[in-house]
Amino acid sequence: MEQNEIDELLKGIDLNEKPDAKLEPADDENIGWDDVQEELTQYQVKPQKVEVSPANFEEMPATPVFDSQLNLDFILDIPLTLSVELGRCQMLISELLQLGQGSIIELVKLAGEPMDVYVNQRLIARGEVVVVNEKFGIRLTDIVSQAERVKKLK
Template structure:
């Protein structure tokens, strides 16, 4: 197959022969190029792109979680420290009232005497109980454990 001069001119239209910025062009290599090489390059550039085989994705159902016994092995969390606190009651006061407090002052709480005390774990209410004295120390006897439903309601 021979090329006409106008076909060669068409090929060279977009090429600036004075541009030396292309590092892929080696002058020695350019001298060794033949018409067969040019025609081969032309054919490769005009060839349709290679088709890529694409297979459909198969999204199988994930296996269900392994069944867990009713008695969980929770040994790994037994050493986590928690803060347990018991609240006798609450009140609000002004800073001026707070500054007037001294030794022997009495602070009136919102709870009545004999009302159950609130037991918190990490600032979350988990139970209520009554104050007891054990070996001359105060303690609390739990009388009511807050249900999970109540705890979830308080999270909102």
């Protein structure tokens, strides 16, 4: 801001005008607790009366009514990750760093043993490897029971 802009703003202000008495500092030594309470009562807002009525809720049926087709349609488009585990092993970082092209990793599972099928990292079935149109596939041989799946969640 330039000086001429500041001068223009100050033309409308009378610097000799005395401020309101309310703005002058009060004598703190003469203020008592009664004065404070009196000042507070002046600014208190009176509570307004509000009408309150009870809420009306509809009675819920004892047994929930479900449309099974509607519920099934709701979840059909949820994406899941299905994976088949050939086997596992544990190794040290030093062993991992020594791996190269042609290295062989020995897995814990035996040849011909069923493979584990996971959905979102949860075991749901076991099966055997098959070849379909020159691609690997899996034929499910055993589905994990619901009781087993719930037990593993705990």
